[in-house]
Structure formats: C-alpha cells, structure tokens
Amino acid sequence: xxxxTVVLALAALLAFAGQAFAHTPLVSCFDNGDNTxxxxxxxxxxxxxxxxxxxVKDGNGKTILKGAMxxxxxxxxxxxxxxxxxxxxxxxxxxxxxxxxxxxE
Amino acid sequence: MSSSNxxxxxxxxxxxxxxxxxxxxxxxxxxxxxNQHIAxxxxxxxxxKTGFYRYxxxxxxxxxxxxxxxxxxxxxxxxxxxxxxxxxxxxxxVNVLDSSSLKRSLYFTxxxxxxxxxxAVALNMMDVAKRNGTHVDVEKLSHRLGVDVIPTVGRRGKxxxxxxxxxxxxxxxxxxxxxxxxxxELEPEVAALEEELGKTKMQGKYPLRWMAVKxxxxxxxxQRIVREELGENSAAQTKANEIRDKFEExxxxxxxxxxxxxxxxLATDIVESCVTEEKEGRDTITDMIDNIVLNRFAAPFFLVAxxxxxxxxxxxxxxxxxxxxxPYLAKVRSFIADLLPAAGLLExxxxxxxxxxxxxxxxxxxxxxxIFVILFSLIAILEDSGxxxxxxxxxxxxxxxFGLHGxxxxxxxxxxxxxxxxxxxxxxxxxxxxxxxxxxxTILTVPYMNCLAKIPFYTxxxxxxxxxxxxxxxxxxSTFTIFAALLISKLLTSTVLKTMETAPFVMELPKYHPPTxxxxxxxxxxxxxxxxxxVGSIVxxxxxxxxxxxxxxxxxxxxxxxxxxxxDQALVTFQTKIKKSSYAGQFGDVxxxxxxxxxxxDYKNDKMSIRGKEASLALNDKYKAEYPGMYMFLxxxxxxxxxxxxxxxxKLSSSRKSLRREMKEVRISNSFLGMVGRSLExxxxxxxxxxxxxxxxxxxxxxxxxxxxxxxxxxQQGADENKxxxxxxGSExxxxxxxPLHALAVMIFFALYPPCLATTIMIKVxxxxxxxxxxxxxxxxxxxxxAASVVYTGGSAANLSGIQMMGIFYGFTVLLTIALxxxxxxxxxxxxxxxxxxxxxx
Numbered sequence: 001x002x003x004x005t006v007v008l009a010l011a012a013l014l015a016f017a018g019q020a021f022a023h024t025p026l027v028s029c030f031d032n033g034d035n036t037x038x039x040x041x042x043x044x045x046x047x048x049x050x051x052x053x054x055x056v057k058d059g060n061g062k063t064i065l066k067g068a069m070x071x072x073x074x075x076x077x078x079x080x081x082x083x084x085x086x087x088x089x090x091x092x093x094x095x096x097x098x099x100x101x102x103x104x105e
Numbered sequence: 106m107s108s109s110n111x112x113x114x115x116x117x118x119x120x121x122x123x124x125x126x127x128x129x130x131x132x133x134x135x136x137x138x139x140n141q142h143i144a145x146x147x148x149x150x151x152x153x154k155t156g157f158y159r160y161x162x163x164x165x166x167x168x169x170x171x172x173x174x175x176x177x178x179x180x181x182x183x184x185x186x187x188x189x190x191x192x193x194x195x196x197x198x199v200n201v202l203d204s205s206s207l208k209r210s211l212y213f214t215x216x217x218x219x220x221x222x223x224x225a226v227a228l229n230m231m232d233v234a235k236r237n238g239t240h241v242d243v244e245k246l247s248h249r250l251g252v253d254v255i256p257t258v259g260r261r262g263k264x265x266x267x268x269x270x271x272x273x274x275x276x277x278x279x280x281x282x283x284x285x286x287x288x289x290e291l292e293p294e295v296a297a298l299e300e301e302l303g304k305t306k307m308q309g310k311y312p313l314r315w316m317a318v319k320x321x322x323x324x325x326x327x328q329r330i331v332r333e334e335l336g337e338n339s340a341a342q343t344k345a346n347e348i349r350d351k352f353e354e355x356x357x358x359x360x361x362x363x364x365x366x367x368x369x370x371l372a373t374d375i376v377e378s379c380v381t382e383e384k385e386g387r388d389t390i391t392d393m394i395d396n397i398v399l400n401r402f403a404a405p406f407f408l409v410a411x412x413x414x415x416x417x418x419x420x421x422x423x424x425x426x427x428x429x430x431x432p433y434l435a436k437v438r439s440f441i442a443d444l445l446p447a448a449g450l451l452e453x454x455x456x457x458x459x460x461x462x463x464x465x466x467x468x469x470x471x472x473x474x475x476i477f478v479i480l481f482s483l484i485a486i487l488e489d490s491g492x493x494x495x496x497x498x499x500x501x502x503x504x505x506x507f508g509l510h511g512x513x514x515x516x517x518x519x520x521x522x523x524x525x526x527x528x529x530x531x532x533x534x535x536x537x538x539x540x541x542x543x544x545x546x547t548i549l550t551v552p553y554m555n556c557l558a559k560i561p562f563y564t565x566x567x568x569x570x571x572x573x574x575x576x577x578x579x580x581x582x583s584t585f586t587i588f589a590a591l592l593i594s595k596l597l598t599s600t601v602l603k604t605m606e607t608a609p610f611v612m613e614l615p616k617y618h619p620p621t622x623x624x625x626x627x628x629x630x631x632x633x634x635x636x637x638x639x640v641g642s643i644v645x646x647x648x649x650x651x652x653x654x655x656x657x658x659x660x661x662x663x664x665x666x667x668x669x670x671x672x673d674q675a676l677v678t679f680q681t682k683i684k685k686s687s688y689a690g691q692f693g694d695v696x697x698x699x700x701x702x703x704x705x706x707d708y709k710n711d712k713m714s715i716r717g718k719e720a721s722l723a724l725n726d727k728y729k730a731e732y733p734g735m736y737m738f739l740x741x742x743x744x745x746x747x748x749x750x751x752x753x754x755x756k757l758s759s760s761r762k763s764l765r766r767e768m769k770e771v772r773i774s775n776s777f778l779g780m781v782g783r784s785l786e787x788x789x790x791x792x793x794x795x796x797x798x799x800x801x802x803x804x805x806x807x808x809x810x811x812x813x814x815x816x817x818x819x820x821q822q823g824a825d826e827n828k829x830x831x832x833x834x835g836s837e838x839x840x841x842x843x844x845p846l847h848a849l850a851v852m853i854f855f856a857l858y859p860p861c862l863a864t865t866i867m868i869k870v871x872x873x874x875x876x877x878x879x880x881x882x883x884x885x886x887x888x889x890x891x892a893a894s895v896v897y898t899g900g901s902a903a904n905l906s907g908i909q910m911m912g913i914f915y916g917f918t919v920l921l922t923i924a925l926x927x928x929x930x931x932x933x934x935x936x937x938x939x940x941x942x943x944x945x946x947x
Contacts (some may be wrong), residue, residue: 022426024472026768028712032755034742034747040709072762104725105740 025049025090031079031105038076039098041069041088052090059083060098080103117165117276118193122186123201124213125172125539126491128229130154131624132201133169136268151381160269167208168195173213182540183315184326190220190668191311196220196276199268204241204256205234205616207380211372218283221312225271226254227264235619236390238383238459244719245377251283260621288318289365291360294348296320301341307334320345322361339452391491391616398492404499412491412518415483418527420519423476430475435714436466439707448706449697451672451764458656460479463648469864473529477636480519480530481629485536493537502595506926507591508598510543520554522587532871542605546598549873549881550590555583563852570848574908581761581915586856586923593888595925601880636870641828646900647866648885654778660771675760682753682819686746690915700755701738705758709741713865790895793847802858845907846900850893 027049029039041049054075057066059082069075084100120866121136123129137156154169169242182513190198200217202210215222226247233547234241237709247254253271257264270906288295299315307313311330320341331342349360351845399405441464446454487493497511504513513535520531531551538544563582571578653868660668676698683689692698708728741747773779782799789799859865859882869878892914900910 013571022432024424026431026713028709028715030709030712032751034752040756041712042713055181062118074759074760074762098716102716102721104721105742 025052025088025096027088027096027098029086029103031103033105035078035079037086037103038074039069039086039088041073041075047089051092052088055087055089056080057085057087061085061093114196114276117163117197117272119165119167119197119199119272120170120189120193120195120451121167121199121201122170122190122213122217123172123208123570124203126488126494127172127201128209128257128259129172129201130169130628131621132199132227132268133167133227134256134623134627135257135259135265136165137930146766152631158269160266161273163220163273165269165272167199168193177445184541187326190217190222190295196223197272198224199227199272200224200228201227201259203230203232203233203616204228205239205618207236207239207241208372211375213366215286215368215371217285218250219286219315219318221281221315223275223278223281224250224252224283225249225268225275226252227268228254228256229259229261229617229664231256231263232258232614232618234259237616238389241382242379242381242384246375249284249375249379250607251281258555260619260624265376269932282846283316286368286371288364288590291321291348291363296351298341298344298348301344302701305335305339305341307331310334314401314830321348322364323349330537356417370493372636372783389616394617398495399498399792408496408514409501410486410567411496412515414514415480416518416526419476419530420481423473426479427472427934431472432714434471435710437715438464438468439711440708448699448703450702450761451668451696453945459649462652466648466862470529470866471637473527473863474633476527476530477533477633478629480534481632482625483630483935484515484534485625489618489624491617503926504543505593508546508596508602509591510540513543513547514537516551517554517590519623520551521556522554525865526554527556528554528860529867532864532867533632535631542602545602545605545872545877546594548868549877550594551592552860552868552881553586553590553857555586556864559855559860563855565853566848567884570845570907571911578911581911582852582856584852585915587852588918589857591922592918592925600809609777621634624647627923647862651862655776655779657777658775660708660768663776664771668764672761674762675757675764679753679757682756683750686749686944688746688750692750701754702761703737704732704735705739705754705833762925789890793850794854794893798851799812802854816934846905846910847907848896849900849907849911850897850915853896854889854893857885857892 025041025043027039027041029037031037035075038060039054043049048071049069050071050073052069052073054065054067054069055063056077058064058080064080064084065077067075067077080100086098086103088096088098090096111595121129121133127140131153133154133156133480135159152171156167156169158165159166168189173183173186187482189195199215200214202214202616203212212425214224214226228241228246231241241256243254243256253265253275255268255271257268295314295317298321299313302308302311302313302316307316314812316327316330320331328342331339335341352358352360352363383813384452438461442457442461445457445460452458484493487496492767493512496520496526499511500510500514516531516534516538518526518531519534520526520528527659528551531554532548535547535551537548563579567575567578567582679698680689683692692701711724715721726741728739732739737744737747738750741751783804785799794802865878865881868881869875894915896910899905900907905913
C-alpha cells in the first residue's frame with residue numbers, strides 16, 4: 001500500500017512537472033518576514049503548477065527539504081539558517097533555481 | 106533602347122518569376138531593398154510580396170511571384186503565379202534564371218514566353234556558374250530568346266542597375282520578336298485552334314497561342330477559363346478535345362508528354378548553343394557534396410543529423426529563450442489588466458474575465474515566438490542552400506505511398522516523432538511543402554505526434570497501470586503515433602483530400618549555394634510577423650467562443666451561496682485577526698479589503714516576471730513609491746502592527762485563491778461544455794469513459810490548466826467506490842474500477858485527440874480556413890473515440906488484459922501500415938518526367 005502510494009505520488013509529480021515542457025515555467029519566492037518563505041509557481045499559458053516538485057538545498061548542495069506545489073500552486077517552508085537554494089523542478093532540463101540570497105525581505 | 110513617339114511609361118508593374126532556388130527572392134531584395142509589403146494572394150494562403158523602387162523617374166511596383174517549375178495546374182503556387190499574369194497584366198515579367206542550371210530554368214522561361222508578356226531575363230548566380238566552369242554566352246542567349254538578358258549575382262547586388270534599365274527598355278519596346286516553341290506535328294492544330302479562339306471574345310483578353318497549347322494539353326485551369334468565357338461545350342473546347350484524341354490515337358503518346366518533350370528539346374538546343382563547360386570531368390562542388398549527402402548508406406545519417414540539429418536549436422534552445430521572452434508578455438498582460446475593471450472579491454466583472462482570458466490565450470501562442478524565429482531561420486537556410494530539395498528526394502518514395510511529401514519530414518520531427526515536440530511549430534513548418542494535397546495531409550496529421558504536454562500524462566497512467574510492462578508501454582506510445590499518422594494520411598488523401606491538386610515529384614536537385622544573411626533573416630522575420638498578425642485576429646474569435654462555452658450558464662445559485670458563505674467566513678476571520686492591529690480601522694469595509702487583496706495579487710504577479718535580487722529590490726521600491734499607504738502590508742518589515750495585517754492578508758489571499766479555483770472547476774462542470782460531456786456519456790461508455798472523464802477531456806482541450814482535473818478525475822475513481830489502490834492495481838478487470846484496459850483506451854484517445862487549442866489555431870493559420878480547423882478538431886476526436894471504443898469494448902468482450910490488448914492493437918496498426926506501404930510500391934509507377942538533374946553536356 002505504502003509502496004503503491006509512493007509510485008502514484010512520483011507519477012503524479014512527474015506528470016504535473018512534465019506539463020511544463022509545453023510552455024514556460026515561472027516561479028517567484030517571497031520572504032514573509034516571519035521566518036517563512038512562500039514560493040508561487042505557474043506557467044506562461046496560465047496552467048496550474050500544482051504538483052511540481054520543490055526542493056530546498058543548503059549551502060553545501062544537500063537537499064534539506066522536499067515538497068510539491070499545492071493545488072493553488074504555492075509552496076511554503078521555514079526559512080533555513082544560512083545559505084540556501086530553492087529548486088522548482090518542472091522536468092528534466094527545465095528547472096528554475098532561486099538563490100536564497102535573492103529572496104529579499 | 107528603341108525610339109518611340111509614345112510618352113514613356115512612368116509607372117510600371119513588374120512580375121518577378123522563376124523556379125525555386127534560382128535566387129528570385131534575392132533578386133527581389135536587390136531590386137526593391139527594404140521597401141516591401143506582404144499580403145496574401147486573393148483566396149489562397151500563398152504570400153504575395155510587393156516592393157517598390159524609383160529609378161530614372163520611373164516608379165516600379167515589383168511583385169515577387171511564387172517560385173514554380175512550370176505554369177500548369179499542378180500546385181497552388183503555379184496557379185497563383187499564372188493567375189497573377191493573366192489578371193494583372195504586368196508591364197514586364199522578369200524571369201530569374203539560375204545560370205548554373207540553365208536548362209532547368211529555361212523550361213519555365215519557355216512557358217512564360219508563350220504567354221506573350223514582355224520579358225526581361227535576369228541570368229542570376231553567375232558567380233556559381235563561373236566557379237563551376239560553366240560559361241554562358243549572354244549575347245547569344247539574348248538573341249535566341251529574343252529578349253534582354255542581364256547577368257546578375259543577386260547576393261552581391263551585381264547587375265542591379267543593368268536589370269533596372271532592361272526593365273524600362275522592355276516595358277517601352279513596341280515590338281517583341283521572342284522565341285516561339287514549335288510543337289512539330291501538332292503545330293498546324295495549334296495554329297488552327299488559335300485561329301478558332303481568335304473569333305471569340307477571348308481575343309485581346311488572353312494570350313491565345315498559349316491558351317490553345319494549354320487546351321490541347323488538357324490543362325484543367327485553361328479548360329475552366331474557356332468554360333467561363335465561352336460556356337460549356339464551346340467550339341474551341343470541342344476542337345481541342347478532338348485534336349488531343351486524334352493525336353493520341355495516331356501516336357500512342359499522351360499529348361502533354363509530347364509537348365513537354367518539344368520544350369525539352371528546345372531547351373536542350375539553346376543550352377548547347379549558348380553554354381560551354383570547362384574543366385570537363387572534374388566534379389563540381391555540388392557533385393562532391395552530393396556524393397556524400399545522397400550516398401545510399403550515408404544519406405539517412407546525414408538527414409537524421411540535420412534534423413536533430415534543427416530540433417535541438419529550435420525546440421530545445423528556443424524554449425530556453427522563452428524564459429527571457431516571457432517577462433515581456435507578462436508586462437503586456439499587467440498593462441492590460443490595469444486598464445480593465447478591477448477584480449471583485451470572488452468573481453471578476455465579465456469584461457475583465459473575458460479580456461484576461463483573451464490575453465492569456467494570445468500570450469500562450471506568442472510565447473512561441475523565439476522558437477519560430479529560430480525555426481524559420483533554419484528552414485530558410487535549408488531552402489536557400491538547396492538541401493531541402495534533397496530531403497524531399499531522399500524520403501519522397503517512402504512518404505509518397507501514404508499521400509505525403511518528402512518535406513513532410515521536418516514538420517513531423519518538430520511535432521515530436523520520438524522525443525517530445527510541439528505541434529504548433531510542426532504545423533507552421535508545413536508552409537514549404539509544394540504539393541497542396543501532401544501539405545494538407547501533413548497539417549492534419551502532425552498533431553498526432555507526441556507533443557511534450559502529452560508525455561507526462563502517458564507516464565502517469567503507465568506508472569499506475571502498466572508498471573510491469575513500462576518499457577513496452579512507452580515504446581507503444583512513442584511509435585504508435587507514427588503509424589497512426591501514416592495510416593490517417595493515407596485515409597485522408599484517399600477521401601476528403603482526394604480532389605486536391607497534387608503534383609508529380611520532379612527529380613530536380615538544385616546546385617548548392619550559400620544562403621544570404623539578409624535573405625534568411627528577412628524570411629524568418631516575415632514568417633514570424635505573419636504568425637503574430639494572425640494570432641491577433643484568430644485568438645479573438647476562438648477565445649470568445651471557448652470562453653462562452655466554459656462560463657455559461659455559470660454556477661448554480663445554491664453553489665454560489667455556499668462559496669460566498671465560505672468567503673464571508675474567511676473575511677470574518679481576517680477582521681478578527683487584525684482587530685488588535687492599529688491599522689484595523691483602515692479595513693472596516695469590504696471594498697478596502699478587496700483593494701488590498703488585489704494589490705497583493707498584482708505585486709505577486711509582477712514578482713513572477715522578474716528574477717534576481719536587484720530586480721526584486723527595484724520592484725519593492727516601485728510599489729513603495731506608488732502605494733506608500735499600503736506598502737507596509739505587503740512588506741511589514743519591523744512594523745509589528747503591519748505584520749499582523751500581513752499575516753492575516755496572506756491567509757485571506759490563500760482562501761480566496763482556493764475558492765476561486767473550486768468555483769472554476771464547478772463552473773466548467775456546469776458549463777455548456779460540461780453539459781455536452783454529460784450528454785455524450787451514453788456514447789462514450791463504449792470507450793470506458795464516464796461523464797467525469799468527458800468533462801475533463803473537453804476542458805483540458807479548451808483550458809489547459811484543467812488538465813489537472815483530468816488526473817484528479819482518474820484518481821477519484823477508486824476513492825469514490827471505496828476500493829483500495831492495491832485492489833485496483835492488482836485487478837485487471839475490476840468491476841466498476843478503472844482498469845488497465847480503461848487506461849489504454851484513454852491513452853489511445855489522447856494520442857489521437859487534438860493536443861491543444863493552440864494547435865488548431867495554427868491549423869487555421871496554415872489552411873486559411875475555419876472549416877479545416879473545425880475538421881481538425883472533430884475528425885481526430887471521433888477517430889480517437891472510435892479507436893478507444895474498439896479497444897475497450899473489444900478487449901472487454903474478449904476478456905483481454907490491458908497489455909494484451911495493447912499488443913494486439915499495436916500489431917494490427919503496424920501490419921496495416923506496412924501492407925499499405927508495400928501495396929503502393931507494387932502498383933505500376935507512372936512514367937517519370939524527364940530528369941533535368943544531369944549535367945549540361947557540350
């Protein structure tokens with residue numbers, strides 16, 4: 001049961017992410033000023049980014065958070081201490097990276 | 106220049122005519138510079154390029170006619186070129202010849218001469234001829250043709266003024282003693298028919314000798330003209346039929362072939378008397394390249410490499426460029442959004458909804474512009490270099506069996522033969538296919554290719570329902586669409602496209618020559634601009650229709666009341682949370698809250714269009730300056746009271762967004778489109794589709810963001826019926842559940858279903874017809890449904906599993922394709938036209 005759920009989740013993520021290829025992926029991140037970061041995603045033709053994989057990596061490139069865009073194309077996480085990078089994974093060859101240093105309060 | 110008592114003409118209409126690859130467009134650019142205008146010829150989608158220049162007090166309007174091999178009725182371009190000559194009666198025809206392939210070019214010249222127009226010849230590409238050791242005696246050629254012959258090198262502007270002088274001289278010449286083709290045994294009959302036509306009202310209106318020749322040849326357009334002018338069963342038509350029947354009875358030869366032979370012999374004779382070849386025995390550059398490019402074993406690899414490069418540059422790199430291009434489109438959207446009425450709390454004013462929908466639809470299409478600029482540049486390079494003709498040469502035999510053309514290759518590759526592609530540039534790339542029927546077949550079948558947006562959907566279903574056979578399933582989907590496209594092309598060209606003009610493949614390979622930067626760049630810009638203009642007009646029409654279908658009748662009253670109740674609750678929560686803030690007084694009424702929400706929304710939207718820290722800070726400064734009294738709620742900083750409002754605002758904004766999304770889903774479900782989906786259920790059940798899938802399919806076509814709903818619907822299947830995932834996956838024929846057979850039917854349906862609204866809009870652009878656009882939606886949908894039904898119902902009846910049915914269906918498709926391909930090659934081929942590709946001999 002758990003294994004199948006994982007497969008379904010991965011398949012869903014892949015499917016959603018793949019939607020990106022037919023149009024331009026978009027993402028922006030905000031520092032909410034309360035130790036949380038909110039990222040919002042979308043695509044150039046108005047398509048939803050729901051399900052797109054999200055990763056947060058620390059300054060050493062290690063993945064410290066994994067998640068996905070919500071049905072409303074948003075992803076919120078606690079701001080990591082130190083340097084970090086947010087990756088919007090819209091499919092192979094079409095990732096968007098947002099440097100934590102660029103996410104201004 | 107001969108003296109004349111008549112006043113010299115000071116306004117001239119010039120038609121520029123010649124075979125493809127002779128350098129006609131380059132010559133056009135040389136004559137007119139950048140002073141050009143593009144439209145369509147009346148009633149067709151062939152571009153009409155008009156340019157102007159002034160020379161020695163004469164204003165000259167120059168029309169660049171489509172490149173054609175002849176002036177028969179075989180192709181759309183040929184008819185357009187000839188109709189222009191007949192209806193516009195230009196003062197001068199400038200016939201551009203490729204001096205490095207003179208015999209091939211002369212074939213066209215002889216036909217133009219026959220139409221009795223004043224002609225000047227631009228003997229172009231003299232540099233290529235010289236390099237190949239070909240020497241043309243210009244004076245002798247001029248004498249034999251009876252017209253001015255001006256050597257030119259269009260790419261370098263050589264011969265420009267001489268050609269302009271010749272145009273003026275030709276226009277003012279009173280008598281033209283031009284070469285006449287003699288049709289040997291048929292000459293008396295041609296003269297007699299010409300005399301017969303001279304007694305009718307066609308005298309003075311049409312070149313009668315040319316008309317006589319065409320009627321005897323059986324040319325369909327000439328016959329149409331005579332029917333229109335003289336009625337059915339005219340004496341001239343009857344006489345022409347008698348002449349043709351008698352000749353063919355006496356000589357056992359088709360009249361058209363005989364006349365073609367006469368022209369061919371004359372062209373050969375002219376070349377032999379005017380052209381000398383030096384360095385006999387040494388390969389020209391073209392031959393050296395072709396030894397590799399057309400080598401039986403090397404050709405496929407070279408072709409694949411070329412196509413791969415085009416794919417990588419246009420699709421892969423083009424998409425990279427859209428990352429930089431998109432922000433500009435987003436700015437346009439923001440600008441327009443500011444002009445429209447402000448957004449409401451839960452619903453927007455109709456004008457705003459419709460307006461933004463149209464902008465989003467247009468932006469979705471305009472986002473492809475970087476891809477098109479690259480694509481059209483590469484295609485222009487292929488065309489100008491001469492390799493495009495070789496692509497057609499290599500693949501035409503295979504494609505011809507299915508009603509396609511060698512040049513169908515590129516559109517298919519771009520559409521996604523193996524790797525994911527996109528049907529929009531694929532359809533756009535069909536523009537260069539000279540055979541109208543093949544072009545239509547290609548346009549209507551490119552959408553079957555595996556576009557990038559289809560692949561993840563397949564992947565999802567395969568990973569859920571065909572895990573154990575993943576490789577086979579992916580192979581099935583990757584290759585099934587190729588066979589489907591070939592079969593459907595065969596079907597279409599045997600039925601609805603049967604009456605379209607087709608043309609025998611002419612085995613003429615032009616010399617290689619370097620493309621010019623100006624020629625390539627200009628064509629890329631032209632074609633992209635055509636795309637932009639057409640998007641502007643078509644999107645308006647289509648968006649309004651689709652928007653209406655999706656929006657009305659709208660939400661049921663009780664549903665709307667429910668959503669409003671939830672929104673009211675969210676507002677109450679917001680008010681409660683900000684009560685302790687010193688700013689609470691600013692948001693006592695709903696409108697001020699709406700204004701704040703809209704400002705927050707606009708800010709986040711603008712943020713989506715920029716990247717990097719500096720841009721973010723600049724954006725913040727901009728909002729701070731424009732909205733000093735509200736900025737603190739977007740970016741509270743150290744202001745604790747503002748922070749309270751900000752936190753509550755984010756929650757409220759989230760609630761609003763969720764509610765709007767849910768409302769949209771319900772609205773679509775209740776829309777006219779949704780009603781159609783429900784009403785189709787009695788039919789679609791044969792494919793295993795229920796109303797939910799129907800609605801998801803229809804809405805995912807019209808509004809791509811609803812494709813998520815398609816997957817959501819599929820996920821709901823098991824949950825609705827309290828079946829565990831384990832049970833569903835483990836069961837191949839679960840009652841009521843979504844089985845692998847269902848999944849297969851859905852995948853086959855989506856393979857054949859139109860990939861997106863943008864593709865059908867592009868089909869409208871290329872065919873110039875809403876009729877074909879409609880056909881390109883209805884036919885694939887019906888076909889997809891039929892195939893899905895056969896698979897699902899047939900599979901169910903035979904108690905087959907999904908993977909078994911996949912194998913059977915695939916095998917049937919492949920075998921049918923092979924059988925049809927082989928069948929056509931067994932049939933006797935018609936006699937090929939004379940081969941002009943041989944080298945000119947001394």
